[in-house]
Amino acid sequence: GASKLAKNNVLCRQMSAVETLGSVTTIVTDKTGTLTKNEMTVRSLYCDGKTISVSGDGYHLEGELSHTDEQVEALIDCGVLASGGSLEKDSQQQATAVGDPMDAAFLVLAEKSGRNWQTLRGEWKEIDSLPFSSERARVSILRERDGHRQLFVKGSCDTVLPLCTTDFQGRPLTEEQLSAIRKAEHSFAEKALRGLALARRSVPDGEEMKEESLQFLGLAAFEDPPRQEVREAVELCQKAGIRVLMCTGDHPKTAQAIASRVGLLEADEKQALTGAEIAELEGEALAQVTRKHHVFARFSPQQKLKLVESLIEQGEVVAMTGDGVNDAPALKKVHVGVAMGKSGTAVAVEASDLVLTDDRFNTIVNAVKEGRVVYGNIQRFIAFLFSGNFGVVVAMFFGSLLAGFFDLRYNGTILLPLSAAQILWMNLVTDGAPALAFAMGRSSEHVMTHPPRNPKDPILSKEIWRLVFSSGFVLAALFLTLLDLLYIGGVFTVVEFDPVYTRTLAFYALVTARLVNAFTFTDLERGIWSGATLPNSYLIGAVLFSWLLTLGLVSFPVAADFFGLAILKFHHVLYATLTIPALVLLPSNMVKFWQRKR
Incomplete structure (x- = not known):
């Protein structure tokens, strides 16, 4: 996250600020040089x-x-x-x-x-x-x-x-x-x-x-004309449920005119609130005017500090820009202090969490967007790992119980669904590359269309947990069903294969299913038919890489023997590869569709 921010002219001094950016509900910004060009x-x-x-x-x-x-x-x-x-x-x-x-x-x-x-x-x-x-x-x-x-x-x-x-x-x-x-x-x-x-x-x-x-x-x-990109950035904030407040030392009418040009003024907001007016307010009276006004003029750093303290008391997650020595207390007070890299003082930079190297307002908005992307990538990363591992745990638990109940044995011992080496392969190869790819996920077009998350909320919401458990059960059910259909002595055996060959085919199917399952988590809310975000190229490459390694594992005798596997026939690999994506993705997308319609 910090490296991506750096590419977008944001230097991260506190790593925790990257995550906090995704929760920002209010941005308090200067006018000169941030909303405007600073070309007098x-x-x-x-x-x-x-x-x-x-x-x-x-x-x-x-x-x-x-x-x-x-x-x-x-x-x-x-x-x-x-x-x-x-x-x-x-x-x-x-x-x-x-x-x-x-x-x-x-x-x-x-x-x-x-x-x-x-x-x-x-x-x-x-x-x-x-x-x-x-x-x-x-x-x-x-x-x-x-x-x-x-x-x-x-x-x-x-x-x-x-x-x-x-x-x-x-x-x-x-x-x-x-x-x-x-x-x-x-x-x-x-x-x-x-x-x-x-x-x-x-x-x-x-x-x-x-x-x-x-x-x-x-x-x-x-x-000092507004920057061309500011109005679009303000509109993006409004869509994302983020309030933008402008604080300046300029004349109230100047502040009001600039705010009107960039789309900051609400329809019922007739004039800017001055620092002198703020100085006379306390408590709930101050909170009321800060909720109604977006433009503050003739403001001193002390009054700006008073403003952000009121916002924080109201439960807002505040990001604030500052460049002067006297802005340092307010930059320290807010959740995300943003210093100006071009015009800011060393004191302001030291007090900040982020530094803008180009002093532009849209860079702050891009940073908030990136903060949301980083947090979303963390959610997808965790949900993907939990789903796959939950499926394996369920499969091992019920598979071992059923093998004991039906007395399924091989070489005198209970026939376990997976060996320790095979589980290790899935943890390192099946999970490793896709999980890293999630961390490099690109921005979604939907990331700035929903309100800021509550910083007190858990990383995985109830809806994500439902998706994790449902997809995990699907993986386990697919794996156990295939074992039962092919094992000698299974409940619904349709074809009797050698136990090692059966377990190899089921292992390949489970690995492929877990890799396909990664695409379930590219978008945690929308299904395929609801405009889901397309997977990033890193994830596609990671899935193909892991799948090819697994295909090689069941194709070359030396590798197969090391992991206790057999060499699979081509048509069995083809059937499994073609049928598994639908069996995995259809149920998970039905769950997403149901959750969105609730």
Whole structure:
């Protein structure tokens, strides 16, 4: 299971997580980089009551601004100087982000506006900084040029705007201006654009770097489109009975717009729930809103922890994504913690059970699917072994009793149905190769169409046990009936063969029946006429391999003598080979059909 996950961009740090994935009922995921591409593009700017559109896509350097002036240039410069990322450009006017994608988007914007961001940063030397954190939701960098120090700030409107006292002209911000800024941010959010506020202030020599009395420059609206495959992955989760919850630090309207695009919003879900609203709820009140809502915005890591704790208390099996240092407690708390391999911190990775090497949401869904496949393979593996061995136990028990009752003897001893060497052959050859093939089973198209299993349920359900016992009885009945029909002195003897030849033919029939019986367990629910999953190629190869070895055993004298067997005639082998599949598969498929109709 872990090796298959690795091929699908999932590194497994805790082996138990592979099994737990099959029981996941809720996935709590980030938005940026998981549901979205994390390829930021500045789409609009808001300056002094004007909205400026920006053309171009992704990190392609071609594009232009609908309007530019001194304030727009100051806003762009602030975005560049409040950022720490870089760009690697190629000859096709295409750039690659180095560092934070949002920082790179500002640099692309500078290129489109004709600003030389390398020269700008070279002139303004960085002195100090206050890094971004989920609690602060902003970053501030103090720079100096020609003895003049200036603080450049960018962050969410909620955290930056309260620190601003003046506009670009140096006039005090009025309530009308503040209302217009909030309205612009709201408008951006409804278009699924993520708004950032930009501000600055001069810092005299000797004064500490303080985030206060800032000069508001404007807003930058970023587009981070959803990944194309996310909507299909969300629909697959819904079919599989798995709830998907989105937690983000973005504006509620931005979160709501993205959630709507990827199919997360329910029909009666009008808006995202904010972290501030969650903070006021406890107990059953919190449980009720977590059951009704799928989108959570303006969420801090502490609030995310509170959310997953509530889900776990409700009996949910939770998988959660995280990439930051502060996500570590929640990643430890949930049943399956999933860290981002590309953007995640080392602390988040250490706290996780799984690591996504591509940071994609559909990779999580594929991992859940693989977890279900692994658990299903374990069920099939165990059921197949139990069925065959149960059949042999029943056959040996009743065969020995009947041989004693009818006084069937050979060379002076009770004629046992099978010798120890023959039983050993079945355990090693008949069971070994098919059992390994079950472990390599492929995914079924039905695996994501039923609800998650209860982790408290036994590995084999009542329905599987019925299938195990019924198929085991069929194997035993087939074996004992053949012995009785061919033994001298049997109850219903129709042809009298030598005891060794009879036991050889019955042994071959039992081995063949057990191998055919493996196909009963390729699909534990559906029969042949109910759209059963086709056997994987490994199982077909394993069955053929084991059957050919057994055929060789009853065809070559040296091998036959070693196991106390006779050489079978071709027509007897042919009859047994052609009739056994129907005798084995028909009853087991009837049991499946009956169980599905109950």
